[in-house]
Amino acid sequence: MHKQTIIKVNTQVDEGIARLVEILNGISGVITLDSCQRGAAGDAYVFFTFGTDWKDLAELLQSISSALADIQLPCGFILTMEWWGSNKKPRAHLSCRPEHVAVLADGIERIIPILSRRMYLSVDDKEYTESHS
Secondary structure, eight states, X not given: OEEEOOOOOOOOOOTTTHHHHXXXXXXXXXXXXXXXXXXXTSOEEEEEEOSSSHXXXXXXXXXXXXXHHHTTOSSOOEEEEEXXXXXXXXXXXXXXXXXXXXXXXXXXXXXXXXXXXXXXXXXXXXXXXXXXX
C-alpha cells in the first residue's frame, strides 16, 4: 500500500469537450475518467470521480447543481451518480446537448469559487491508498 496523490495529467480528448474536461479537472479532487463530444445517444458527456465514497461525490454533485441553478444557467444538463460493475465507488456522469457544452463549461468555470465556499470536504485532507501487485 502506497499513499496516493492526485495529479492532473495530459491526455487526448475530443476537441469539442476538451474545455469542459479541463474546467472539471480544475475542481480540487475531481478526476475525469472518460468523455465524448457526441456519444452514441447524441449527447456530450464527461464521467468523473471525487472523494472517497458516494457521500463525497453526492455532496459535490448537489453543490454543482445548486450553484448552476443559482446562476440560472441558460441550458439543460443531466448530472447523475452511478456505479458500474465492480467499481468500489461511484462515478458522476455529466451530459448535455453538444451545442450546449461551451455554455455549460462557462457556467462551471463561473461557479468554481462558489463550490469552494460550499464544500466543507477537502480532499487534500484525506489519504488515498491503492494496493499494488
